[in-house]
Structure formats: C-alpha cells, structure tokens
Amino acid sequence: MWGLIKSVLAAFLGVQKEEQRRKDFSASSPWGFIITAVILAIIFVVGLAGLAIWVAR
C-alpha cells in the first residue's frame, strides 16, 4: 500500500527511479495505481480548495 502511494506521488511530481518504474510496470493489474491516483487527486483538489477558503476567510 505505501509503495503504491509512493509511486503515485512520484508521478505527481514527475520524477521516478527507473528501477522502481520497471517494478511498477510489471504489476499484474493497473487498477491499484489508477484508484490510488484518483483518490489522491481528489484529496489534492479538496485540500487546495480548503487552503484557498481558509486564506480568504
């Protein structure tokens, strides 16, 4: 689980180790990455909106 999150966060930043990339790409199914990424993206957007609302309050 933590490995999944780390890989998705690395993709958010756009930097990943080649060795880790190879490992991720040999996973049997992409769904774990896709679902984690969607959840993290929602958290990111909600967090950003929350920050903006808090600052403008």
Added chain:
Amino acid sequence: MRSLWRWIVSSSVFLSITSVHANGWNMPRGVTDVSGEIYGLHMTIFWICVVIGAVVFGAMFYSLFRYRHSKGAKSANFHEHTTVEIFWTTIPLLILVGMAVPATATLTKMYDASEADLDVMIIGQQWRWRYEYLGEEVAFTSNMSTPRAQISGEEGFGEHYLREVDEPLVLPINRKVRFLMTSDDVIHSWWVPELAVKQDTIPGFINENWVNINEPGIYRGQCAELCGIDHAFMPIVVHAMEEAEFDAWMVERKEAMKQEALGVDREWEMQELMARGETVFESICAACHQSEGQGAPPAFPALAGNARLIEDREWHIQTVINGVSGTAMPAFRNTLNPVELASVVTYTRNAWGNDTGDSVQPADIARRLAQ
C-alpha cells in the same frame, strides 16, 4: 575578446537601466498604492526571470564552450539522476508558489471595492465615456476633443493628440472611489495605466473597480477593447484634485447642472441654439456625418442639402432622439440633454445652406422625452 565582453556587459547594463527607468519603456509605477504594488510585483517577477535566464543560458553556453568537441570532450551517458531531477522540479515549484503568494495578496486587495467614499458609474458608449456621480446628481459625457482636421492631416498634431477630452472625469485624491462599470452598446474597456485600472465594460453587467489616488494630476488613458470604427477616438482623461478643490468643483458642477435644467424651460434665441448646436455636432455627430454635414455615403448619409431632413422636421427630430434601429445611427435620448438635442437639431436644420429658418426649443424636446 576583451572588447567583446565589454560590449556585452555595457549593452546589457544599458538595456536593463533603460528598460527599468526610461519613461515609456516599462509599465508606470502609477499614483495609487495598488498600482505601486502591481509595479513592484512586475519588477520582482521580471528580475526572477532575468536571474533564471542568466543561470540557465549561462550554464548552457558555458558547457557548450568548455566541453566542446574540438577540445576532445566526450559526452556523458547516463539515464537518471533522481536527486538532480527532484531538485530541478522542486525549485521551480517553490519559485512559482513564492510568486503566487504576494500576487494573490495584491489581487485580493484589488477586488475589495467595499467602503468607498464616492461611487462613480462609468458607461462606455460608441464612442465616448459617460460618467455619473451616484447620489450627487452630476452626470456628463466625455468626448474626445481633438479636432477632426488634425486627424485628417489638414493640421499638425496637438500635444495630446487623440488623448484629450472636452470634459475630464474629476476625482478627489486620498479618497476611495468605487467605479461601477457598464456599457450601453458593445464591450469597451476603461484603461488608465497610471491608476492601474483596466476593466471591461459589458452591456448588461456591472463590473466593480476602485482607486485611491495619492497625487493630484492629469492621467490619460484609452478604450482598450476594439469597439467599432471610432475605437481609437474615445480617450479617457482623469483630473485628480486635492479634496477641497474637488468639493468646490462638485458644488460648481451641480450648479451648472441646475442651470442647464433651468435652460430647458426658457425660450432660446436662434443664435444661442446655433452656437450650442455647432459644438454638439462637432463633438458627437461629425464622427459620422463629417464637419460640413457632407456625410460619407453610402455608410453615413449627408445632412447638408438632405431633402427629407429639410422638409420633414418631425422625422428629423424623431431620428435624432430615437436613432434608426438596425443602423449605426444611435439614439441620443439618453446621451444628450434637451438643450443639446434641441440645439443640434436646430443647427443641422440651418447650417451648410439647409437654411430652413425654423428652430426647435429645448422645452419641446423635453415634452417629447417625457412621453
């Protein structure tokens, strides 16, 4: 080699000094706190870009030169370096966030038009600005006053060619003035660089903006949204005054409005109407119908020697009051007051050999407008 370096250094120093300080090269610092902040942001971001450019291109050109092929340099061959990649991703991120924080603070300030001391309605019209001091019963239109002869090249350019008006927007310094901005016809944009205000005026919408001017002076601007044939001919002039001077102006201007209203009731002499009508015609109508009333057919009909106009007084008056819908001929019922309407109709009925000899009284127009 040394002289080349000297040339590069001196010319870049020259460029940076002129671009920062020479008048007209850079955006102005302006005369409000907000305009000063915007200028500060602009300069900060400019220098950040300069430093980034110098570092990036410096590194590139240094490497190109230092590790050139003719000196036997061998290219490195590696595919990843996570630390460096994280480094060059995070640094720009931090720079962007660092620029966004002060920019957002200024933006928030710019949008806070609350608690104003004075409200001014700014209305764009093809092709002039109308200013209404809300709650003060003072309102007027501000027309470009550059003579048509200068535009057509028969006369030399004046000092404020295309940037002068018959009546400027007068504002007090040290008071928060809120602008409520809209348009009667198409989208215009009210732009005065020294005030750091550039706001679209949109028919059916009211946009807000505000200024608090620090220094008295005359500030010029233009319409900044292409709005038709005379887009270039609707300049803005703001006259910022000391507060006491402004209050005196307001009293005087109110009195003038009252006199003008009184003028509606009395009988006007032919001469008076003609003189007033000529001024109105020059500033409003000549843009389309030309100074001598000769028009510019087929787009703009001639008024001089116009048979229907000479014969049909009633139609003439109605045309000027209500315009001709679906054409470029605007309705003037909201732009001109009864005195101006009566005098411009009288003028066009008697100038350039139209010589009908009849006149139209302001009271007559006022009656029609009230219907």
